[in-house]
Amino acid sequence: MKGQKYAAAKAAEIRLVKRLPEYWRVTVDHPPINIFVPEMLPQVGEIITAIGTDEQVKVVVFDSAVEGFFLIHLDFLANLDDFAHLSPGPTGLHPWPEMLARLSRAPVVSIALIRGRATGMGSELALACDMRFASREKAILSQFEVGTGLVPGGGPMARLSRLMGRGRALEVILSADDIPGDLAERYGYVNRSLPDVDLDGFVDTLATRIAFFDKQTIMDVKRLVDVASLPPDIEVQSGWDACVASMARPATQQRIKALIEQGFSKPGDAEDRLGDFVGRHDTKSGD
């Protein structure tokens, strides 16, 4: 770890702050790179349960306390196998896509405020939110997984194809490359990219505005928009199954191993320029 650039590592924390009873903030605070570690999963699950059941909350904003990173992928130095095979919930979905489905269906408006890198699970969380606003200068979204041989597991095939159409969804997922804020807006990956200096104010104003609207009305609008726009669970489950199958393939294991040797899942160049790294031919196996 480069001492100057990154804050000290500390326990992963997903922090919930109630700015108003109607307006919550959820902040990912796991320096130095906001990597997703398995112990975050129950924290996220509890928060999404609270969002879905609290009677007062109407709007929740997801953001990051870590410079340069919104939320990134699973820590590949953790036990991936354990994570991949967690018991499904009552819907039959693995806990991760199941939490995302619950967030999308919650009777609460969810907004991702994206500054820094949102890749893998970070991109998937943002896509499960109702709206996404990105820093023009500092946001980078991506689904890097195909570059490692993995099929993404948290629903981007289902969600991106509905947001931006087939051509752009295939490009985002199959290029596995970094998508900066303005391109993300042109593609519909985010609602808008805003000058970094304006982003916090814009999102806070929008969230506060919605916090004073009527909860039943918000619920009804979401329910009706979702008829035509939310993917069915079975489609997300099929993507998860393809993800788990891809993880077991030797070619994928080799690619991941080569990437880890170059610094993947650790602070440094590989994560700062992940799009470049997964596109380097020397990280590929001999296929």
Add this chain to the structure above:
Amino acid sequence: MKGQKYAAAKAAEIRLVKRLPEYWRVTVDHPPINIFVPEMLPQVGEIITAIGTDEQVKVVVFDSAVEGFFLIHLDFLANLDDFAHLSPGPTGLHPWPEMLARLSRAPVVSIALIRGRATGMGSELALACDMRFASREKAILSQFEVGTGLVPGGGPMARLSRLMGRGRALEVILSADDIPGDLAERYGYVNRSLPDVDLDGFVDTLATRIAFFDKQTIMDVKRLVDVASLPPDIEVQSGWDACVASMARPATQQRIKALIEQGFSKPGDAEDRLGDFVGRHDTKSGD
């Protein structure tokens, strides 16, 4: 009413002019703010029936004769209850969403030329048209309803989610805020926003062009595009039902009452800056 700024009120009129047998113009002329009054409903219904049954017409342009307003919402000083409970037509839909569905399905190309405010029913009429072109400087679109506690009734949940994807549709409807021309284009709310000086010429050229094409061919293309893009009636009906239910809620009645006290549904600041007004916390009930 501010005498200088607004023309004198007069009887509501939806004016039909046949520029050619194949090319009609429908102009909303209800100064000073083109508010939708219940007596307009049969006028609109008759025109849409004519559009759907005339053998020669191929293209119809909807515009406004009133400076600053394309067409806005229902007059909330009228009897809303009567309007909400009009008898449904043969499709089971309330007359308003039913007219919009007929317009979309008519074997005729419908184009909204949007200059000034298009909110509520004005936005819904534009969304039911086949194409929308907006003045870059003077068009403002919105679905303001959620700011009053209402669920919009004329289909924007169904139509906007298909035009711009889930994230932007939820933002437009749940923010209840003004969307100027250029943002409307970036979001896909309109086909394009054009410099105001070019708008009339552009739309007239396009309409004239289409007026000389083959009617059967136009019908077939519309029918085939609609397979994947037009919402089913049942989805629009479900939105209408949610609208009527929301109207009856005491919280909505209180919000509407507070807004009317500030000038809602009358010429003046509240309608000129409706997005701001519905977002003011002092118009909210104590929920």
Add this chain to the structure above:
Amino acid sequence: MKGQKYAAAKAAEIRLVKRLPEYWRVTVDHPPINIFVPEMLPQVGEIITAIGTDEQVKVVVFDSAVEGFFLIHLDFLANLDDFAHLSPGPTGLHPWPEMLARLSRAPVVSIALIRGRATGMGSELALACDMRFASREKAILSQFEVGTGLVPGGGPMARLSRLMGRGRALEVILSADDIPGDLAERYGYVNRSLPDVDLDGFVDTLATRIAFFDKQTIMDVKRLVDVASLPPDIEVQSGWDACVASMARPATQQRIKALIEQGFSKPGDAEDRLGDFVGRHDTKSGD
């Protein structure tokens, strides 16, 4: 033919070059205007069969060797009737839409590199590809057919409505007009338009990148994106049937005859400015 401007006519050729076993290029080379002649059909069919069955190929780029033209419409001086009534393949689709459906479903990433005019079948081929990148200065896309009285037959009603929403799809098809690169990007007709000088490098870099990714992973991603974004064959077939029916109408035959008299299907002004020509009222029959 204007000798200076156009290269000499030669036999139609669709050229397949394997840059790598994993990365193929397919180049349309039928000067002077890359018009689609019926003898190209089996050539395209064979190449798409090879793309769908080769075990190594992962990405294929379609481009043109002819200045000013990517690929345009069927040669209307050929026997249209014969072409329209070719025997359907095992899916029940006419060979042309059937090839396009196979291309979209192939376990290979297809990319259209569009420089020059892509209209009619050229636009349809581009739309059947997984991604489209266009020259900002030199690409022009269109579905000109409605200007001749024809319903387009290769699926644009089904594909454009899913890519860009109902309003813009109806405009593109019913205006029958030229869509330059930047507008094509704003509408989602292409993934991006790029400065002409950057286009080849961008596409080559992207294709090379994907060529080193895992084929099974690519296949799985495509399959999952397609669930929500690829039109069913029956919808494309319905469009084809409408196309064949429109071809038989006397009004269409008259429009085509008038256009041919003005130079349609031959090198020259009519093809260089096809959008203008199909919009001229003097090419219309007396309807």
